[in-house]
Amino acid sequence: MRKQIAAANWKMNLTYQQGEQLLDDILRAEITLSDDQQAIFAVPFPYLLMAKNELTGSKNYFASAQNCYNKKAGAFTGEVSAEMIQSLGINYCVIGHSERREYFNESNQVLAEKVNLCLDNKITPIFCCGEPLQVREAGTQNSFVEVQLRESLFHLSAEQLQQIVIAYEPIWAIGTGKTATTEQAQEMHAYLRTILADQYGKDIADTISILYGGSVKANNANELFGSPDVDGGLVGGASLIAADFIQIIKSLK
Ligand code: PEP
Numbered sequence: 001m002r003k004q005i006a007a008a009n010w011k012m013n014l015t016y017q018q019g020e021q022l023l024d025d026i027l028r029a030e031i032t033l034s035d036d037q038q039a040i041f042a043v044p045f046p047y048l049l050m051a052k053n054e055l056t057g058s059k060n061y062f063a064s065a066q067n068c069y070n071k072k073a074g075a076f077t078g079e080v081s082a083e084m085i086q087s088l089g090i091n092y093c094v095i096g097h098s099e100r101r102e103y104f105n106e107s108n109q110v111l112a113e114k115v116n117l118c119l120d121n122k123i124t125p126i127f128c129c130g131e132p133l134q135v136r137e138a139g140t141q142n143s144f145v146e147v148q149l150r151e152s153l154f155h156l157s158a159e160q161l162q163q164i165v166i167a168y169e170p171i172w173a174i175g176t177g178k179t180a181t182t183e184q185a186q187e188m189h190a191y192l193r194t195i196l197a198d199q200y201g202k203d204i205a206d207t208i209s210i211l212y213g214g215s216v217k218a219n220n221a222n223e224l225f226g227s228p229d230v231d232g233g234l235v236g237g238a239s240l241i242a243a244d245f246i247q248i249i250k251s252l253k
Helices: 016-028 044-053 082-087 099-102 108-120 135-138 141-153 180-202 223-224 242-250
Strands: 003-011 037-042 061-064 092-095 124-129 165-168 210-213 230-237
Touching: 003 124, 003 165, 016 044, 016 061, 016 165, 016 223, 016 242, 044 061, 044 210, 082 108, 082 223, 092 108, 108 124, 108 141, 124 141, 141 180, 180 210, 180 223, 223 230, 230 242
Parallel strands: 003 037, 003 230, 037 061, 092 124, 124 165, 165 210, 210 230
Antiparallel strands: none
16 A cells, blocks of 8 residues: 655744644654554754654654755755755655745756755655646646646656655645645546556556645545545645644544
């Protein structure tokens, strides 16, 4: 069975102390994860070691970065490389969140470079894709998301692709309280799996976890994650509230 994942994206929220408290509160629930389940916490860079230390000892709980730079090393003041992240013992990194694409102009080509650097450093990219509202309204979301995958992922070998987690996040559903319906999520996830199968074969496509993101809450996670092609969620707002994220972790298949 492919991995079922509850991934928290804290974005630029919480102080160090608040972050530590949140992890403590979540871990106190002592939710046991099976070998096929993971809880991943994408925290701000300065909190990575704290999060890693907090989570060490809890099986299948991991810390993740939220971004890395698309260059290996050098004179890029303020940036953080995949190698630096790996040197902390962190093995996950969110790549291509829609906020990065929008506010930092990250193109599919730049994201392909980031994916490569993550894989070179044994970091699993949690690769985000998803369409804006006007694309959804025009009904062209499938081809829009397909281009994102083709241009950022389809240069990878089958072996490399299997290191990737995909997060489908319709932009109109992120932070808006407007969740995609279970049918809309399942339809897109099934489509993504079909194009992965066309490119890499069904056996490989069936191993790739595809998370849904966009206003996942404690009260809708169960239904969303119950869809056959939805393998968990990437969660923003609700991941900042311990009781809510605990419920979301418990909703994993
Ligand atoms: C996100 O940050 O990726 C996200 C989906 O946010 P929210 O859950 O708040 O919509």
